[in-house]
Amino acid sequence: MTLTHAEAVDDRLPRYHQLRDDLKSRIASGAWHPDEPIPTEAELARTYAVAIGTVRKAVDMLVQEGLLLRSQGRGTYLRRPRFDRSFFRFFRQVDADGVRSVPVSRILSQSCETPCERVSQALALSSGDKVLQLKRRRSMGASSLIYEDIWLPADRFAALQALPLDEFGNLLYPLYEEKCGEIVASARETLTIEPADDVVASELGMEAGKPVVVIERLALGYDQRPIEYRLSRGAAEQFRYQIDIV
Amino acid sequence: MTLTHAEAVDDRLPRYHQLRDDLKSRIASGAWHPDEPIPTEAELARTYAVAIGTVRKAVDMLVQEGLLLRSQGRGTYLRRPRFDRSFFRFFRQVDADGVRSVPVSRILSQSCETPCERVSQALALSSGDKVLQLKRRRSMGASSLIYEDIWLPADRFAALQALPLDEFGNLLYPLYEEKCGEIVASARETLTIEPADDVVASELGMEAGKPVVVIERLALGYDQRPIEYRLSRGAAEQFRYQIDIV
DNA sequence: AAGTGGTCTAGACCACCGA
DNA sequence: CGGTGGTCTAGACCACTTC
Numbered sequence: 001m002t003l004t005h006a007e008a009v010d011d012r013l014p015r016y017h018q019l020r021d022d023l024k025s026r027i028a029s030g031a032w033h034p035d036e037p038i039p040t041e042a043e044l045a046r047t048y049a050v051a052i053g054t055v056r057k058a059v060d061m062l063v064q065e066g067l068l069l070r071s072q073g074r075g076t077y078l079r080r081p082r083f084d085r086s087f088f089r090f091f092r093q094v095d096a097d098g099v100r101s102v103p104v105s106r107i108l109s110q111s112c113e114t115p116c117e118r119v120s121q122a123l124a125l126s127s128g129d130k131v132l133q134l135k136r137r138r139s140m141g142a143s144s145l146i147y148e149d150i151w152l153p154a155d156r157f158a159a160l161q162a163l164p165l166d167e168f169g170n171l172l173y174p175l176y177e178e179k180c181g182e183i184v185a186s187a188r189e190t191l192t193i194e195p196a197d198d199v200v201a202s203e204l205g206m207e208a209g210k211p212v213v214v215i216e217r218l219a220l221g222y223d224q225r226p227i228e229y230r231l232s233r234g235a236a237e238q239f240r241y242q243i244d245i246v
Numbered sequence: 247m248t249l250t251h252a253e254a255v256d257d258r259l260p261r262y263h264q265l266r267d268d269l270k271s272r273i274a275s276g277a278w279h280p281d282e283p284i285p286t287e288a289e290l291a292r293t294y295a296v297a298i299g300t301v302r303k304a305v306d307m308l309v310q311e312g313l314l315l316r317s318q319g320r321g322t323y324l325r326r327p328r329f330d331r332s333f334f335r336f337f338r339q340v341d342a343d344g345v346r347s348v349p350v351s352r353i354l355s356q357s358c359e360t361p362c363e364r365v366s367q368a369l370a371l372s373s374g375d376k377v378l379q380l381k382r383r384r385s386m387g388a389s390s391l392i393y394e395d396i397w398l399p400a401d402r403f404a405a406l407q408a409l410p411l412d413e414f415g416n417l418l419y420p421l422y423e424e425k426c427g428e429i430v431a432s433a434r435e436t437l438t439i440e441p442a443d444d445v446v447a448s449e450l451g452m453e454a455g456k457p458v459v460v461i462e463r464l465a466l467g468y469d470q471r472p473i474e475y476r477l478s479r480g481a482a483e484q485f486r487y488q489i490d491i492v
Numbered sequence: 493a494a495g496t497g498g499t500c501t502a503g504a505c506c507a508c509c510g511a
Numbered sequence: 512c513g514g515t516g517g518t519c520t521a522g523a524c525c526a527c528t529t530c
Contacts, residue, residue: 014499040515051501056516064310066492072516073509081491187491193439193457193482211439211457211482236439236457236482245327245433246312260518286496297520302497318497319528 002049005029015050019058022048027067027078028223034183037075038068066186078222081186087215090241091145091234103145105172107165108135112154119151122218122229130154132161134168137203147203148232156182156227173219176227185222189215193236200233211236248295251275261296265304268294273313273324274469280429283321284314312432324468327432333461336487337391337480349391351418353411354381358400365397368464368475376400378407380414383449393449394478402428402473419465422473431468435461439482446479457482 001015005026010018023038032038041059045052059076062068069079083089115123115131123131134150150172152160159179169175176182192214201208212233219228247261251272256264269284278284287305291298305322308314315325329335361369361377369377380396396418398406405425415421422428438460447454458479465474 016499037515042515053502054500057499059516070516071509072507073514075509075515079492083491085489085491087489185492189489189491191485191487193459193485213439239437239439241437243331243333243435245329245331245435246325246431262518283496288496299521300519303518305497316497317528318526319495321496321528 002047005031016054016057016061019044019048019050019054020061023058023062024067030222032078034078034080037077040075078185081184083187086187086217087189087191087213087241088146088232090239091213092238092240102170103138103140105136105138105168105170107168108137110134110161110165112161115151119229123151123153123226125153132157144204145238146232146234147200148230151229152227156180172228182227183221184219184227187217187219189217191215191241196233196235204233204235206235213239248293251277262300262303262307265290265294265296265300266307269304269308270313276468278324280324280326283323286321324431327430329433332433332463333435333437333459333487334392334478336485337459338484338486348416349384349386351382351384351414351416353414354383356380356407356411358407361397365475369397369399369472371399378403390450391484392478392480393446394476397475398473402426418474428473429467430465430473433463433465435463437461437487442479442481450479450481452481459485 001018003018003022005022013021026032039047041052041055044055044059048055059068059070063070063076066082067079069077071077111133112130113133115125115129119125119131120127120129125131132152132154134148134152136148136150137144138146138148154161157176157180160175163179173184176184193211194214195209196204196206196212198208200212201210204212206212213236215230215232215234217228217230217232218226219230221227247264249264249268251268259267272278285293287298287301290301290305294301305314305316309316309322312328313325315323317323357379358376359379361371361375365371365377366373366375371377378398378400380394380398382394382396383390384392384394400407403422403426406421409425419430422430439457440460441455442450442452442458444454446458447456450458452458459482461476461478461480463474463476463478464472465476467473
């Protein structure tokens with residue numbers, strides 16, 4: 001077993017486990033890009049001097065954890081996060097006819113601000129660092145579904161400041177990647193319920209004081225550095241979320 | 247490969263996959279009990295006429311799915327469901343001192359009823375079947391946390407009807423198992439948000455019309471038959487739920 | 493000491509992909 | 512066609528639990 005990257009390894013751990021940790025820190029250090037396959041299993045077995053079955057077990061774990069994606073015949077790749085599990089998907093996105101359709105996003109404003117304490121801490125900024133703040137509405141037909149505040153570290157997202165609001169498109173993360181080279185690798189979402197304040201109520205076309213679901217999201221890169229902090233709000237009435245317990 | 251139980255198998259599927267399906271239907275048919283180990287890997291390999299590595303892969307999948315639990319040196323067991331993932335755990339259970347403590351359950355009433363349509367359908371009852379209905383409060387110190395309606399098929403839970411309310415204890419599922427032989431193997435929970443009606447508001451000590459989180463739970467046995475249907479409500483203000491997206 | 497699951501190896505062959 | 516991951520096998524040895 002010849003490790004290439006990990007700092008400190010516990011020799012008592014199984015090899016596949018050490019190997020998994022080593023691959024994980026290579027991912028975190030940006031060794032690979034999601035568009036290119038990582039080394040083949042045979043090559044990993046050679047460079048780490050272990051049997052191919054051991055490599056397969058280590059890769060299996062990382063696939064299980066959601067970091068890697070195997071594709072028979074092609075190779076194994078870094079995985080982009082799957083936002084189909086996000087809370088957003090659980091606002092009932094059905095229009096009047098009962099037809100499920102895709103909501104449309106629109107950026108309402110963009111500005112460069114001094115962050116409040118909460119945002120500064122979430123994004124792990126130094127004092128003096130600025131943030132780029134976006135306000136955004138996602139709507140379905142005529143009715144607003146979700147109202148969002150989005151904060152980005154201004155220095156790493158300078159390229160967005162020059163962009164006209166109507167060129168942001170429906171999806172932000174591909175834009176981050178294309179314009180700023182920032183790839184979102186994972187996120188943590190927290191759901192709470194609050195009464196709507198006047199701003200949110202008017203944006204969502206509801207009565208102030210009625211409950212809204214607040215989704216707080218912190219998006220991280222492969223190196224676990226914060227990339228984006230976001231607060232999204234939608235009418236609680238339209239929210240329905242399901243889990244299976246086994 | 248000699249399957250023992252599965253009805254129709256697709257020969258094109260990998261053996262470990264067929265084996266997994268076969269084990270799964272043996273579990274559903276009640277072949278094993280969570281307190282006794284299932285056959286050893288070596289024995290499964292012999293009876294199914296496959297290599298032990300193939301058995302391991304099939305068992306790995308079932309462990310991953312949460313149905314089995316391995317214990318080195320002891321054996322492999324049916325797993326009881328892990329309710330630590332349940333929505334319930336996400337009501338902030340801290341008392342005035344900020345100390346996290348365990349809520350206390352109390353059964354408020356018990357009665358034998360004709361079920362409403364919603365309950366009847368959830369429990370897959372025939373017309374004429376009765377339900378045993380429990381009302382229950384979980385509280386922390388002086389304050390109520392959660393108010394619950396619980397419905398059980400009356401015929402399978404007859405043993406509970408004779409039980410005094412103060413002998414139900416804190417946990418229901420072990421009671422179901424001990425008194426009625428009904429083992430909960432999995433559950434599905436759905437979260438919605440509603441305004442509190444008068445009954446719920448008074449039970450939870452809050453103002454009517456304020457939002458409550460409603461958790462609907464359908465608990466199933468290993469054979470996927472419904473065992474219990476439950477509606478639980480707690481003040482939305484105290485709810486906070488988190489997921490990781492990778 | 494006997495029996496269980498856990499680790500690791502080595503090799504054969506299959507299924508799929510892209511050039 | 513060559514290269515990738517996927518399946519399956521067989522066997523050696525280790526670590527843990529129970530008696």
